[in-house]
Structures are given as C-alpha cells and as structure tokens.
Amino acid sequence: MxxxxxxxxxxxxxxxxxxxxxxxxxxxxxxxxxxxxxxxxxxxxxxxxxxxxxxxxxxxxxxxxxxxxxxxxxxxxxxxxxxxxxxxxxxxxxxxxxxxxxxxxxxxxxxxxxxxxxxxxxxxxxxxxxxxxxxxxxxxxxxxxxxxxxxxxxxxxxTVVAGPDSEPDPELPGCAPRPAPGPDDLLVVSGGGRGVTAACAIGLARRWRTGLLLLGRTPLDDEPEWARDVAEPRLKAAIAAHLRDSGGTPTPRDVEPVYRTLVAQREIRGTLAEIRAAGARVDYLAVDVADADAVAAALSEHRDRITGVVHGAGALSDRLVADKTAADVDAVFAPKLAGLRSILDAVDRDRLRHVLLFSSVAGFFGNRGQADYAMANESLNRLACTLARQLPDAAVASINWGPWAGGMVTPELQRMFRERGVEPIPLDAGVRTAVDHFAADRPVPVVSVVSG
CATH class of the missing domain: 3.40.50.720 (NAD(P)-binding Rossmann-like Domain)
Incomplete structure (x- = not known):
C-alpha cells in the first residue's frame, strides 16, 4: 500500500x-x-x-x-x-x-x-x-x-546513534557559546508553574537570578476561605463539606477536579515563593500555550525584554498505536509543537540569547503507548537544529531527558528505560543539568540522553 x-x-x-x-x-x-x-x-x-x-x-x-x-x-x-x-x-x-x-x-x-x-x-x-x-x-x-x-x-x-558529547556529528549545526543569563535577562518558561519544569525555573532563579515569566494553564485564583489552612490530606473532605453546605450532594467525581485545581494552585504559589526568595523577579501568566492569540496577548507587554525561552510544556495521552485517536494525538502535539510556535511568534526573536527545549528519550528510543509523544519530541530535536541555524546569536539546545524521578513519568516508562540501562533522574540532578546548561559550551543543539 x-x-x-x-x-x-x-x-x-x-x-x-x-x-x-x-x-x-x-x-x-x-x-x-x-x-x-x-x-x-x-x-x-x-x-x-x-x-x-x-x-x-x-x-x-x-x-x-x-x-x-x-x-x-x-x-x-x-x-x-x-x-x-x-x-x-x-x-x-x-x-x-x-x-x-x-x-x-x-x-x-x-x-x-x-x-x-x-x-x-x-x-x-x-x-x-x-x-x-x-x-x-x-x-x-x-x-x-x-x-x-x-x-x-x-x-x-x-543513521542516528547515541554517541559521546566529545564527538558531535559534523552535520549538526553548531551553537556559539553565549554568556550566562543574569538579572537583566527575562526568560519565558512554558509549563513552568508546576512539576519538573518549575523545579528547573527555581534552579535558574537561585543560580542566575534571571527574571522569569512562567506560563501555565491553571488559573491562579485566590484560595477560597473554606480551604485556607486545610492540609492536603484533609482537603477532599473540606471540598465535600463545602459542596454539601452549598446544597449539593457531592460524589468523588465532583470533588476530584476541585481538589486537583486547589493542589495545582498551591504548587504554583510555592514555585513563585521560592523564586522570589531567591531574589529573582517572576510573574505567572495563566494561558494555554497552544492558543497563539492568547500567548501573544499575555506576552505583549514583556516582549521587548524577553531574552530567552525554556519550553517545558507537555502532555501525555497514552494508548497503543492501534488505539490512538486524532483527539489523542492533537492533545499531545498542542503543547509541544503549537505551544513552541506560539511562544516564538510572540517574542522578538532577534533578542533571544537562550532557547532550551525539553525533549525526551522516548523520542530517541520510541516507547509503547507514546507514539504521539515520541513524534512531538523528535520534532523538537529537529526544531532545535533549525533554530540554531536561524538564531546565530542564541545558544539553542533540546535536552533528551531520561525519566525523571517525578513529573510525567509512568511506572511503565521507568521500567522501559531501566531495561535499556537508563535510571530515573533524581530531581536535584536534573535541575542541576538544566541550570548548568546555560553556562556550558555546547557544540551542538541536541543534547544526548541524560540519566541519573
């Protein structure tokens, strides 16, 4: 055929x-x-x-x-x-x-x-x-x-093989080293409010004290009075009580989305607090990175000061290839591919000095149930090479992360990587790798597999 x-x-x-x-x-x-x-x-x-x-x-x-x-x-x-x-x-x-x-x-x-x-x-x-x-x-x-x-x-x-950093493929475009970022820089960090990307943003603030714009889909509303000072283990019970007081008959299905939103908002507030405690400027912008118009509007007032992009947004929709639907694929492609395009279109590319893309060794190896995720990350690797050509004044890299010991790593994904001899990355080691990258002399824009 x-x-x-x-x-x-x-x-x-x-x-x-x-x-x-x-x-x-x-x-x-x-x-x-x-x-x-x-x-x-x-x-x-x-x-x-x-x-x-x-x-x-x-x-x-x-x-x-x-x-x-x-x-x-x-x-x-x-x-x-x-x-x-x-x-x-x-x-x-x-x-x-x-x-x-x-x-x-x-x-x-x-x-x-x-x-x-x-x-x-x-x-x-x-x-x-x-x-x-x-x-x-x-x-x-x-x-x-x-x-x-x-x-x-x-x-x-x-063909493509995993090789040592000391022997880069001459076909890949090179990246001139750039000075490390500092307090006068402003980095856009997609997916930066929560999870491993947020941990990397905190690391950037502590090491370089750069200004940060964190983009995420979760709206950051004030926490309701009835939820304040309620510890997370008791939060679901407090949500159910509030729904009953409001005249409802809550079920677990009613409680769960409220719980997830409140926990996510608390994590974002914690990220912002840690960044500010490090002495760095930070703002959180609630926006879907796949929505180009919304991203352009959110970044418009910051456009003339943005000097870097860290693209960590992503989503999973795991199914075998035979079971994938168009909706599954679009849900995974949207933050990775449409999200990167939205951000690049919303900034002044001539001002960019640093571009760091979070890819995955799921793309390098392939992984059961994650064809769309593997494809999107492979696209990021090629886009890093493209941006290295288009932005000669920027240090560009796509890091093919192994499985983190946190974040979007399922037990099956960790098992797959362990079978290939790749151990999960401890959170502190992954953060250190991302932060150190801004000071490193990287000869090529695609960085090899990172493991613990």
Missing part, C-alpha cells in the same frame, strides 16, 4: 511492480505500508497534520500487517525528503516538524516487534529514480533493528 502521490510515488510504484509487488492504495491484505510525506511548505499545522495522519494510518493497518507477518516479512515505512540526514542539518521549521516521523516508526517497532519498521529520509536533490532505488534497497535490508536512515545528496547512507 502506497500512501502518497506525486512523481516519487509513481517511481516507487513502478520499481515495486518490476520487482513483483502488487501496489495498491488500500489496506486490505497488504504486506507493506509506505507513507510518503508531502512537502509541508512553511505551514507547521500541515506538518503536524501529516504526522497525525501517518500515526492514524499505522494504527488502521497494524492488524493487517501483523497477520501478514505471521507468514512472511511485513512492514511500515515512512519516507521524507528533508535533507538526507533526518532533518538534523537545520531545515525550515515545518519540515523540522515533519522530522518527527521516526518517533512513530520506533514506537511501532516497540509495539509490534514482528514488523519491519523504518523511517527513510532522502535528500531533495536526489532524483525520483534514485530515491526509489534507495527505498527498494531498504525494504530488503537484513538489519531489522535499524529504524531510521538517511541518504544525503551524494547517496551516502546515514
């Missing part, structure tokens, strides 16, 4: 037919599904939509391919034409988003180990015939453990 149109699709279809394949555009009774990504132009939304459609196609065809794999080789192949090095050279932003496709392929390989799964990136200067020949060769590769390859303009075949 070929999903895609254009000259490459025609050339590949012809090659496959010559090799004895039956090529069709439907998923019934197929051994191979090939997704050919279109050029998104300059449109991030189109690129994110293409990622979503690729994931949903993989979900629809998973059962068919599993059946085919019982009697022979069956597989899912995703094809892009970015730069021949999987988008790491610093392509345009929409193409960088499309570079998240390997996250899907690696996750599908983890969920369906009987399938041949591969992402192939082909340099745009290669002819359609050269691309078709390369793809046919990939389909017959005996190394089924390899999940991502690229062919550059000279048809040199490349």
């Amino acid at each position: 070929l999903a895609g149109a254009g000259a490459l699709a025609e050339a590949l279809a012809a090659r496959l037919r010559d090799a004895g394949w039956d090529v069709r555009d439907e998923a019934d009774d197929v051994d191979l599904v090939v997704w050919l990504a279109d050029d998104p132009g300059q449109d991030w939304d189109s690129a994110a939509g293409a990622l979503r459609e690729a994931l949903l196609l993989a979900g629809r065809t998973r059962a068919v391919l599993d059946r085919a794999a019982e009697t022979g080789r069956a597989g899912f192949v995703a094809v892009t034409r970015l730069d021949g090095v999987l988008g790491y050279s610093g392509v345009d932003p929409a193409s960088a988003v499309t570079g998240g496709l390997p996250g899907l392929v690696k996750t599908l390989a983890a969920e369906a180990p009987g399938l041949f799964c591969r992402a192939v990136d082909l340099h745009p200067e290669l002819s359609d015939e050269q691309c078709a020949a390369a793809l046919l060769a990939e389909l017959h590769d005996a190394d089924t453990a390899l999940h991502q390859v690229g062919y550059d303009a000279e048809r040199v075949r490349r």
Whole structure:
C-alpha cells in the first residue's frame, strides 16, 4: 500500500511492480505500508497534520500487517525528503516538524516487534529514480533493528546513534557559546508553574537570578476561605463539606477536579515563593500555550525584554498505536509543537540569547503507548537544529531527558528505560543539568540522553 502521490510515488510504484509487488492504495491484505510525506511548505499545522495522519494510518493497518507477518516479512515505512540526514542539518521549521516521523516508526517497532519498521529520509536533490532505488534497497535490508536512515545528496547512507558529547556529528549545526543569563535577562518558561519544569525555573532563579515569566494553564485564583489552612490530606473532605453546605450532594467525581485545581494552585504559589526568595523577579501568566492569540496577548507587554525561552510544556495521552485517536494525538502535539510556535511568534526573536527545549528519550528510543509523544519530541530535536541555524546569536539546545524521578513519568516508562540501562533522574540532578546548561559550551543543539 502506497500512501502518497506525486512523481516519487509513481517511481516507487513502478520499481515495486518490476520487482513483483502488487501496489495498491488500500489496506486490505497488504504486506507493506509506505507513507510518503508531502512537502509541508512553511505551514507547521500541515506538518503536524501529516504526522497525525501517518500515526492514524499505522494504527488502521497494524492488524493487517501483523497477520501478514505471521507468514512472511511485513512492514511500515515512512519516507521524507528533508535533507538526507533526518532533518538534523537545520531545515525550515515545518519540515523540522515533519522530522518527527521516526518517533512513530520506533514506537511501532516497540509495539509490534514482528514488523519491519523504518523511517527513510532522502535528500531533495536526489532524483525520483534514485530515491526509489534507495527505498527498494531498504525494504530488503537484513538489519531489522535499524529504524531510521538517511541518504544525503551524494547517496551516502546515514543513521542516528547515541554517541559521546566529545564527538558531535559534523552535520549538526553548531551553537556559539553565549554568556550566562543574569538579572537583566527575562526568560519565558512554558509549563513552568508546576512539576519538573518549575523545579528547573527555581534552579535558574537561585543560580542566575534571571527574571522569569512562567506560563501555565491553571488559573491562579485566590484560595477560597473554606480551604485556607486545610492540609492536603484533609482537603477532599473540606471540598465535600463545602459542596454539601452549598446544597449539593457531592460524589468523588465532583470533588476530584476541585481538589486537583486547589493542589495545582498551591504548587504554583510555592514555585513563585521560592523564586522570589531567591531574589529573582517572576510573574505567572495563566494561558494555554497552544492558543497563539492568547500567548501573544499575555506576552505583549514583556516582549521587548524577553531574552530567552525554556519550553517545558507537555502532555501525555497514552494508548497503543492501534488505539490512538486524532483527539489523542492533537492533545499531545498542542503543547509541544503549537505551544513552541506560539511562544516564538510572540517574542522578538532577534533578542533571544537562550532557547532550551525539553525533549525526551522516548523520542530517541520510541516507547509503547507514546507514539504521539515520541513524534512531538523528535520534532523538537529537529526544531532545535533549525533554530540554531536561524538564531546565530542564541545558544539553542533540546535536552533528551531520561525519566525523571517525578513529573510525567509512568511506572511503565521507568521500567522501559531501566531495561535499556537508563535510571530515573533524581530531581536535584536534573535541575542541576538544566541550570548548568546555560553556562556550558555546547557544540551542538541536541543534547544526548541524560540519566541519573
């Protein structure tokens, strides 16, 4: 099954037919599904939509391919034409988003180990015939453990490996070192009111005393009188009593959202208090980072003073590829991808000196149930390379975090990483890594796996 149109699709279809394949555009009774990504132009939304459609196609065809794999080789192949090095050279932003496709392929390989799964990136200067020949060769590769390859303009075949920081890939754009931030800097920190990103914001305040704008979705209202001074273990009982006093008949379903909001607001107030105690300026702005207009309005009065971005916002919606819905994917993509675009569009990019993106080794390895999360984080890695090209006066990095010993890390995720020899990161060690990064001379914008 070929999903895609254009000259490459025609050339590949012809090659496959010559090799004895039956090529069709439907998923019934197929051994191979090939997704050919279109050029998104300059449109991030189109690129994110293409990622979503690729994931949903993989979900629809998973059962068919599993059946085919019982009697022979069956597989899912995703094809892009970015730069021949999987988008790491610093392509345009929409193409960088499309570079998240390997996250899907690696996750599908983890969920369906009987399938041949591969992402192939082909340099745009290669002819359609050269691309078709390369793809046919990939389909017959005996190394089924390899999940991502690229062919550059000279048809040199490349892949991605985890290597030491002392040996950066020369294909990645470099980042000139920048002076560490100080009290005159103002950093926007998305997802910064709570969780591990908030802990990193506190660390930044203590180390560098930078001004901070924390963005989060939780509205920071004054705590109601009936909840004040009520310890968290007794808070649910106090909520139920308040609802009864108001004439209701509360159920656990009624109590839980009120409880979560109050606890979240307390955590945000605690974050703000610790930052101020460190002697740094801080404001909390309640805004959905995926809402570009709202972000622009919230940051407008600060725009001329913003010198850095720390993008830590994220969300999970864990399901196997075969069970993913468009709503699941959009919920995960929104804070990671639309959120970053909203922030970058709302600031004066010429003033940026520091950009730090929080990615994940879930994207590097793939992870069961997290195809959309892996794709979004892989896109962040490519976007870091793009921003390093576009912002020569900024130090840009995307940190592929291992599992934190707190935050958005499920027991299954911790187990998966431990099987790969990656231990959860103690909170203080992770904070120290993020804070130290602002003073480090980083030669490339994508930082290797961080583990405890």
